[in-house]
Amino acid sequence: MRILVTGGAGFIGSHYVRTLLGGGYPGCExxxxxxxxxxxxxxxxANLDAVAGRFRFVRGDICDAGLLADLLPGHDAVLNFAAETHVDRSIAGAAEFVSSNVTGVQVLLDACLAAGVPRVVHVSTDEVYGSIAAGSWAEDAPLDPxxxxxxxKAGGDLLALAYARTHGLNVSVTRCCNNYGPHQYPEKVVPLFVTNLLDxxxxxxxxxxxxxxxxxxxxxxxRGVQLVLERGERGRVYHIDGGTELSNRELTAAILTACGASWDMVVPVTDRKGHDRRYSLDDSLLRSMGYAPRVPFAEGLKATVEWYADHRDWWxxxxxxxxPARPGS
Structure with missing residues (x-):
């Protein structure tokens, strides 16, 4: 089986590649x-150093139709992890987000059609739904980003579903909650807080x-993405959830504890523009297919802090x- 992983040197994509090539997905060894x-x-x-020499690397953009036309033929599956993802950066300037997350998806889907790629999984986010005061979103909830x-991201999702319905492309969409773990660029809250506190x-x-x-x-x-790759249906959305909901204060407290720090290291700052109050996914569909999260949050956070402490040369x-400036400084 030949698999193309877009965004495969990023945080989530590289974890998928390392796990796949490390034999973590039975049947895909x-x-x-x-x-x-x-x-x-x-x-x-460097995110792929652990599996160096075991894959082909191509530096390029999913917006490059010519590159994709040369690259895609012969692949059995495409997993699209490529995206611009940081909300704060999108508020400062949206053009790159539209280019990668909308135009790039369209160019990639067209190339998959032209190359006759049998299977595509498009990786997305719970943020496309906006905010929910109570309960959890099912996969058919309206989008309100x-x-x-x-x-x-919502635009890319809708394109993927439209290509499934219009062209019959065998593409599924996954939507996931906030990720954490090793190799995450320290602009997102967990690695930013951890690396700041370590310093x-x-x-x-x-x-x-x-x-x-x-x-x-x-x-x-x-693991949820892999399950959708193997068993997901054309034109369907699948939620992937970790079973842990935390307020930002609760998350901050957990990180402080894991790093051996106190609340005097926390500086309140002006809220983000348009900051959604709450996200929550109902992942019962994927659980009915055999999915369940395996990493308890406390254990995963502890291991993540240890990874950043041991890999200062990476970050x-x-x-x-x-x-931020401390009060009174």
């Missing part, structure tokens, strides 16, 4: 893998800290957001 990655600031070839990032720097807490998110270890997310050179 002999898979031949092509990684396509643009290597933006969040893409890092509030940030440029989530709006662009003795304060961490920023948006607003009142009561915004709620679901959390999943990246390994559980990738120290990266351009992290500036730490």
């Amino acid at each position: 002999d898979a031949r893998v092509t990684v396509l990655d643009k290597l933006t600031y969040a893409g890092n070839p 509030n940030s440029p990032y989530s709006a662009a 003795g720097r304060p961490v920023p807490l948006y607003g009142d800290g009561l915004n709620v998110r679901g959390w999943i270890h990246v390994d559980d997310h990738c 120290a050179p990266l351009n992290r957001p500036a730490p």
Whole structure:
């Protein structure tokens, strides 16, 4: 089986590749893998060092139709992890998000059609639904995105579903809650807070800290994606959830504890524009197919903190957001 993984040098895509080539998905031990990655600031070839020499790497953009036309023929499946993903960056400038998350998806889907790729999985996010006050979204919930990032992801999702219905492309869409784990670029809250605290720097807490998110270890997310690749249906959406909902204050407390730090390291900052209050996914469909998260949050967070503590050489050179000023400083 030949598998093309777009965004395969990023946080989630590289975890999928390492697990696949490490024999983590039974029946796929002999898979031949092509990684396509643009290597933006969040893409890092070092994320794939553990499986170096066992895959083909192509540096390129999913918006490059000519490249895809040359690359895709002969592949049995495409997993699209490629995306611009950071909400704050999308608020500052949306153009790259529309390019990657909408136009890039359209170009990739067209190329999959032309090459006759038998199976495609498009990886998305719970943020496309907007905010939910109570209960959890099912896969047929209406989309109501509030940030440029989530709006662009919603556009890519709708294109994928339209290609399934219009062209018969065998594409499924996965939507997942917030991921954490090793190799995550330290602009997202978990690695940002952990690396700041390891450096003795304060961490920023948006607003009142009561915004709620679901959390999943990246390994559980990738296992869900693999299950959808193997057993998902054309034109269907599948939720992947980790079974842990936390407010940002609760998450901050957990990170402080894991890092041996106290609340005096937390600096309140002005809330993000359009900050959704709560996300929550109903993943009963995927659970009915045999999925269940395996990594308890406390254990996964502890292991994640240990990974960053042991891999300073990986994250120290990266351009992290500036730490907030402490009160009175």
